Amino acid sequence: MIELLIESLRVSLDSVKANKLRSFLTTLGIIIGVMTIIIVVSIIDGLESQVMSTFSSLGTNVIYVQRRGWIMRGGSDWRKTRTNYVDMNDYYKMQDLSTTAEEIGISISNYKNIKYINEKLEMINIDGISASCMSIQNFEVDVGLTLSENDIKMKKNVCLIGKDISDNLFFGANPIGKWLTIDGNKFLIKGILTEKGSFFGQSQDEIVLIPYTVMLKYYPTEKRHITILLSSNDPEETIEEARWVMRISHSLKQGDDDDFSINTQDALMEQWKSLTTSIFLVMIAIGSLSLMVGGIGIMNIMLVSVSERTREIGIRKSIGARNKEILLQFLFEAMTVSLVGGVVGIIVGISVAFTISKVAHLPFAIQIWSVLTGFLFSLGVGLFFGIFPARKAAKLDPVECLRYE
């Protein structure tokens, strides 16, 4: 059996070598299929660990009270649900009533053009925040000073800038103590934030933080678009509590729907996971389809091989090969061809995944199980699609075979 396997392996490798182009075309389906599996698994994996680390850099266990939900709940169209603004009043109520939140903060986002002397940047994320947001949202000051309670209270025109702003407006010069113009108003730069990296391809360092009180001073209408942030060690409890506070604050009666949304990263993460799962399933379906097409290719080429080698089959039978041994020979051969395709697919897949991870700045990881799956799938395809041609070969009549020219 082992000898026969080695023998078949030798024969099949010979025939693969003798028909390089044909073998390549035959195994292309297998190569693409296995490659797809490897690449998809690796990239989704990389994205996953990237997203996880980004989520935690946003601040874990943070609850966001906002007018709109991040996630569309199945069936209900958010445009039809009556919602109300989350405003300063809600923020004060939350501060008065919440007992489970560690810290409570407020954040108002806006996109404005900024400039320093003649250098301009357009549509930059300006966050008006309370001092507590620094810790809730994991903002750290790399160089300089942070926003103080006093800055907030006294509505001072001060700001902290992200790494990208520092790089793109000041080109290495020290920005601290300089005056940054935001939408025509001048702000003293107090500090530079520690780099956070990008999130879904969007830089988190292209940001300017100012006191929320200053934001409201210049843009009073924004008071209706605030986000209340709560950090908590017991998020579930705090979510319930925040909901209770908001219902009181909005004077909702029993039976009324919530007219606000409580968002958490967990829910977002779940959304993200279900998205990657769908992508994953689609790609696996494509991979499987291509494996199947590859399998049909192998069956086809094996049938050609059987008829090309009819005489060889006759010779082998005349010197004592049993039908089963002929069957195994052709089956092993189909599996070898398929496996060669699988191995090439694994190698190409790993290289492509590596290249993509380098280009997209994703962490690179290859799961052993994906390599194993690719390996076993290609073997399985060879077995499944090789069995019919192999049986055909085994059943041939030796007399007919020897007469075959």
Added chain:
Amino acid sequence: MSKYIIKMENIIREYPFKGGVVKALRGANFKIKRGECISIMGPSGSGKSTLMNVIGCLDRQTSGTYILDNIDVNTLNTDERADIRKKIIGFVFQSYNLLPKTSALRNVEMPMIYAKMKRKTRLERSEELLGLVGLSHRIHHLPSEMSGGERQRVSIARSLANDPDFILADEPTGNLDSVMSAEIMKILKNLNDQGKTIIIVTHEAEIANQTQRVLHLRDGIITD
């Protein structure tokens, strides 16, 4: 052990053909003793190939009894017939039937793979057999790199691989010139001198006359 390696009684082989039948063998009645060197001679179309296929257990007779080495071959299944071809019969074909793209050594080794011999034994024996037919210097050559005579010698070496009871040679010199033919016949006669039973199927009287006994096949009929 029986004195006779082959006993054929009333062997008939018919093929269905266009609604009727073609009788390729109409009656084969003969015995071959162990250690004999015998030729079966007949013109083309006389049923030589059919008889050879039946003797070689590649084909089944329609009726009649074929006793090979005390075994009624007709009672055997496909696997058992394959085993007979592997252990008892050594084939030598007119067109050599060597595996192309496969070295002489590996061609000779092939039957021993199916006999499940150890690799080391196989290689040693293959070299030894190729030495016996005078091809020690050509063991790694491919059939396409060899002359007809050399190929036929490889094929003889292969037929001896599993130490068969007899060699069944179908027109072994049919594709060779007279010098090479003589060489092949010399090897076969040497083997016979060493006790191997040799059966040569041929249409050439010149070849047939070199054997101890000649059986004539005419219109599918052959008798002792």
